[in-house]
Each structure stands twice: as structure tokens, then as C-alpha cells.
Amino acid sequence: MDKLMKWVEEKLVPPMAKIGTQRHLLAIRNGVVSTLSLILIGTFFMVFINLPIDSWKEALAPYSETIVMPYRMTMGLMAIYATFVMGSDLAKSYKLDSVTGGILSLGAFFMLQVPVNVTTPKDAPLGFVLPMGSLGASGMFAGILAMIFAVETYRFFKTHNITIKMPEQVPPAVARSFEALIPGTVILTIVWLIRDVAGFDVNGALLKLFHPLTNILGNNLLGVLLPMFFIHLLWSFGIHGMSIVGSVVRPIWLIMLDENGKALAAGTAADKLPYIAPEQFYQWTVTIGGAGATLAVSFLFLFFCKSKFLKEVGRFSIIPGIFNINEPMIFGAPMMLNPYMFIPFNLVPLVLSTISYFAVKLGMVNGFTTIPAWTLPAPIGGFISAGNDWRMVILIIINLTIATIIYYPFVRAYDKKMLSDEKVNGTNEDLAVTN
DSSP, X not given: OHHHHHHIIIIIHHHHHHHHTOHHHHHHHHHHHHTHHHHHHHHHHHHHHTOSOHHHHHHHGGGHHHHTHHHHHHGGGHHHHHHHHHHHHHHHHTTSOHHHHHHHHHHHHHHTSOOEEEOOSTTSOOEEEOXXXXXXXXXXXXXXXXXXXXXXXXXXXXXXXXXXXXXXXXXXXXXXXXXXXXXXXXXXXXXXIIIIISOOOHHHHHHHHHHHHHHHHHHOHHHHHHHHHHHHHHHHTTOOHHHHHHHHHHHHHHHHHHHHHHHHHTTOOTTSOSOSOSHHHHHHHTSTTSGGGTHHHHHHHHHHOOOHHHHHHHHHXXXXXXXXXXXXXXXXXXXXXXXXXXXXXXXXXXXXXXXXXXXHHTTSSOOOOOOOOTTSOHHHHHHHHTTSOHHHHHHHHHHHHHHHHHHHHHHHHHHHHHHHHHHHHHHHHHHHHHO
């Protein structure tokens, strides 16, 4: 165990730590996370119209298109929101104007889309419109590519002083517009030549390129386990695993969730959705109470440990853990760099992922289609995210029980060690007082 931990700490952690601070991945992460508030609002309407009451569904059926419109305007357009924030964040990291970076990224993204000329209705044809299919999660890869190309081009021109400079008396907003004129012209012209003149569908090509990866991560047991393995291995050594791994796989998870939502809206049964493991799969059935399913650890610390320190950690971590905030446990126990907790902290997510994978695959519970607030207790969040499926509540309770059983012997060993230390420290303090 010591050799393994030393190898991971010396060989694996340093390069992964560098990846975690890589500016492009940080921009992607911040851009995607920035859309979550809107998506949470939008998915509420999807939940509202899909309550498991037949009479309710029948009554709302004539108004379904109107009711789900907020969902279409949030989840259905998330690539637009994310692209602007990603471009803004990346430009800011280079100490460039963030608004210009966001606008140029958004312009490049829109240039990758092909409008459709709608000639109906005859008396008032709609004219050119942008299909929404590639403006939501399916357009995230195009948004990422557009953001990187636009901001890096902008940086090149700015670094080499190939811009139009206005006098200091000119208002900043106007000066920014002229500063972006030359790089913006180059960016939009190149994208236009690729997409419209050459007729190359960049977004379609990217989706085909990543489709095998989406299937592997979404519907293959090994692919389902890999994110959990790396996230928790990094956490074990004090690195925020989700910040690193999530930056890479979260766009793919969002595509899975979007496809599941579309399939459900099109009439696919909730237990036969195309993808098993979008992010909500892990959030509600695996990382119960936070990374490592540490809600189980809080329970064991509080009710089964004799160590005063561990009891106190359990006391102040159990309530936040119920609401999926486990930093008190991660840093309090601590879970990271802890040889007693290393094995269960990494093993539990793999076991729970396997159980949940087969539960969804075999149709024992519904798949995931919406994004409830992440601070909801897991049974409630899982119930809502899986289309109000009570079977999901049972699965989460079973998983939490299994996590508790796996953690128990390791917690007992850690408790004995801490109790021994406390007795030694207490004896030393008594001797010091006597002397």
C-alpha cells in the first residue's frame, strides 16, 4: 500500500495537478458550470409536466409544448450560453478583454451553424432560422472548438499589435469594438470558408468523432467506472478530482442527458432511455453525500466510533453531507492522504457504479433526464431526476447501506488508531500537569 501511494503521489498526481490548472480546461469547466442555474430552472418545467399521475398528464397534454418552452430555451440553448462564458473566461486568463473574447467566440460558434430557409406559412414565411438541434448540448463540442480558435486568434493579433487602436478619449466600449475588428474579420472569414464555402459540417464531424466515446462512457460498464476511478484517486491525494475529470467529460455527460430528455419527450419509456450514465447517474446513486459516498462515513463516525475526534467530525459533517456538501468530511477526517480510508474511498464508488449501472440497464429503475438542485438529499434528487421514480429511492437507500457496510471495517480500524492516540495524548497531558 505504501509503495502504491508513493507511486501515485510522485508519478500520477503532479501531471494531473497541471492538467487541473490548464487554462483551456478551466474555461470549459467554468463555461459549463455557468449554465447550470438556467438548466435547473428549465428542467423544473420538464419535471412539472411529467409527474407520475395519468390524469395530470392528460390534463396538461394540450399545453405541453408551451409548458416545456423554458426547458427548450435553457437546456436547448445551453451551448450558446456556455460558449460566451468559455470565451470570456479564456480571454480573461490571458489578460485580454473578456467581453471581446466572449463575443468573438459566440460569433465563431454561430458561423458554424447553417440556417434553414423556412418558406412557410405562405402568407408570412419565417425566412432563415437556426435549427435548435445543434444549439444545445449537442453543440458543446463546436462551442469549445469555436471558443479556442476565436480567443487564440484574438490573442495572436493582440500580442503582435495587429489591431486598430483608438485615441484615449474614445469610450472603452467603442475602443473594444475597433480593437476586435481585424481579428474578428479573420475569425469569421475562416469559419465561413470552412463551413459555407467548403461545406464542411464541423459540428456533425465532431459529434461523429466523439460518438464512440459517448457510448463507451454512457453505456459501457468500464466507461462508467473510469470517471469514478480517476476522480476519487485524485481526491485521495488532495486534488479536486471532479474539477479535472469533469472538465473533460462533463460536455459528454450533458449530451447524454440531452439525448435522454429528447427521447423521453418523443415517447420513449423512461426505463429504456438511450444513455445510462450522464452526470446525474453518479450524483444521485454513487456519490451520495459527496465524493466517496461519505455520508456513510459521517454516520459511522457519529454513531459507532469511540474516538472523540471522529465523533466530532461525524457530528459536524453529517448535516452538510445530507445536502451533498462533504468538504467537512474530506478535510476533517481527513479522507485524503489517509491510508485507512484510501481503499474504501476508492472502492465504494466503483461498487455503487456497478450496481447502479445494472439497475438502469436492466430497467429496474428509470434513466436520468433532468437536473434537480445538487443540494437536494440524494433520495429526493434521484427521484426527481429519474422522472419521479420511487424505485430510484430504494436503489439509493440500498447503495448507501452497501457503502456503510464496506466502510465499516476500515472505520473501525481507524477508530482504534485514533482512540489509541487520544489515550496516549491524554496520558502525556496528565503527566505534564502533574509535573
